[in-house]
Amino acid sequence: DAKTTQPPSMDCAEGRAANLPCNHSTISGNEYVYWYRQIHSQGPQYIIHGLKNNETNEMASLIITEDRKSSTLILPHATLRDTAVYYCIGGTQGGSEKLVFGKGTKLTVNP
């Protein structure tokens, strides 16, 4: 599984876009990038995943660079409820799909 690097913490103002970066320079061609988040005292929650193309769902957008060495998770209009630890995970599909979490980025959305 690809090793990912994320900043330990970030701040964002409520209502503004939150852009969370992730470096995954060792990712291989068949490895996806998954994003999860963990709100305090809860289990992790799946957000989005992608391989090469940018992806968008009702929660967020995922922008993956053309060389696939990094990606950015975008929360377009952050709310206080988006305060959480965000994990960027690299992994393949077709196996166990066990998730290998790092320490993630603690995002604090301020009023």
Next chain:
Amino acid sequence: DTGVSQDPRHKITKRGQNVTFRCDPISEHNRLYWYRQTLGQGPEFLTYFQNEAQLEKSRLLSDRFSAERPKGSFSTLEIQRTEQGDSAMYLCASSPTGISYEQYFGPGTRLTVT
């Protein structure tokens, strides 16, 4: 509420005692995972089941740990002869086969070993 439930939510035990945790996954999900999370760290994979078969175990899962999923539905995780280092949040997740990247996590069981 993701539909995955865990019981108990909190457990305090004395060193050397045995503890058992239960996880009830989303009913139609074939895959069930156990993770452990200590303070300030991301969850660490312990083991996973495809239906009733335990297909992978982490090296973190010492001989004192055992997990079962007897009928392919609920699962139990037992820790024998608990040690203070076992204090952690134990998380269970489930997913359907083929969409295993989208795992639904339960609220966890927080274990404190005194």
